[in-house]
Amino acid sequence: MxxxxxxxxxxxxxxxxxxxxxxxxxxxxxxxxxxxxxxxxxxxxxxxxxxxxxxSFTTYSILQPGEFVGLKNYQELFKDDLFWKSIYNTIYFTVLFVPLSIIFGVALAMMLNMKIKGMAIYRTIFFLPTLVPHVALAVLWMWLLNPGFGLVNGMLDMIGIQGPNWLGSEIWSKPSLILMSLWGIGQSVIIYLAGLGDIPEELYEAAEVDGANWWQKTRNVTLPLLTPVIFFNLVMGAIGAFQQFTLPYTMTQGQGTPANSLTFYVMHLYDNAFKFFQMGYASAMAWILFVIVMALTAVIFVTSNRWVHYQGK
Structure with missing residues (x-):
């Protein structure tokens, strides 16, 4: 044993x-x-x-190792007028573009979710602008918004309206950029379409039985159950808006004209790093941007409990 x-x-x-x-x-x-x-x-x-x-605490450049200067870079940033101008331009763009992209994105997704013949073609058409490189997109819109021979002002002239100097005006330059960016929201529309497809049809049928009209079904069924997707696009849109670079840099050849109205934060950071070789100064700017984006994301996450609704909860 x-x-x-x-x-x-x-x-x-x-x-x-x-x-x-x-x-x-x-x-x-x-x-x-x-x-x-x-x-x-x-x-x-x-x-x-x-x-x-x-x-960020040194005077480092690509050509020289630099020396430790403590908080001097950060102190100089707060005295830099162009730094504050770039922050204003970036916040202006973010505050207007992100909500508009959500409104238009949801509206387009609901239209493209309708069951009609040839809908796949319409979806493809709205998604195509996202495939265009940003540099080509900037060149295209510079022609469309040209005050002299642009297509937009030409169409406005046909109805008796004198179009503004879109990209040459300090007032209209940022709205012009917002218009260009809204033209390329096809990627977020696809995400909204996926969210709409995840909403059970039984909920719409129950709402119809209760006598709900189109607006009531949209307000009480579609939008609440679409809030998780809206939340995702809100976070990603805000982060992307604070990193706006390619379109304004291409349109202004890196000058941010007119009157620095198109000088965005990342453009100013790029100039300091690769044009003036102030890597320490640019690193300080990068960390300030990181703190701003993290703070904004944290606010969105904290407030999401009040308006984001998940199925089954």
Whole structure:
């Protein structure tokens, strides 16, 4: 009896060792397969992130190592008039563009969700502008909004309205940019369409039985159940708006004209880093932008409990 028990114990020990060895080999293989991604994350993200924190306290440039100056870069930023102008331009764009993109995006998605013949073609048409590179998009809209021979002012002249100097006016330059950006919201429309497709048809049928009209169904069924998707697009839209760069930089050749009305925060950061080689100053700007975006995202997340509704809750 004792020999049988002893033999069973030896077998269990052998099995446990094999399992441990197999588990160790599996973990090793997993780390080996993930190592390219981990190395890339450390080299191209984690290290530059940590280095930028240090550089923000120095006078580092690409050509010279610089020296430690403490909070001097941050103090100079708050005395920089163009810094405040770029923040104003960026906030102006964000406050107007993000809500408008949500309103138009939801409206377009609801229209494209209708069951009519040829809807796939219409969806493709509205999505196509997102495939156009931003540089080509800027060139196209510079022609459309040209005050002399642009198509927009030409159409306004046909109905007796004198069009403004869109991109040459300090007042109309940012609304023009918002108009261009709204032209490319096809990607968010696709996300809204996916959210609309996830709403159960039974809820609409129940609303019809209760005598609800189109607006009542939209207000009490569609919009509440679409709020998780709206929440996602709100966060991503706000982050993207604060990083606006390609369109204004291309249209103004990096000058931000007229009167710096199109000088956005990331443009000013880019100029300091790669035009004036003030990497320490630009790193300080980058971390201020990080704090602003994180604070805005945190506010959106905290307030989401009041207006975001998930199915089953």
């Amino acid at each position: 004792a020999e049988v028990t002893k033999g069973t114990g030896v077998q269990k020990s052998i099995v446990a060792k094999k399992k441990k060895k197999y588990s160790t080999n599996s973990n090793l293989h997993g780390w080996l397969f993930a190592s390219p991604w981990i190395i890339g994350l450390v080299v191209f993200f984690a290290f530059p992130l940590v280095a930028s924190i240090y550089f």
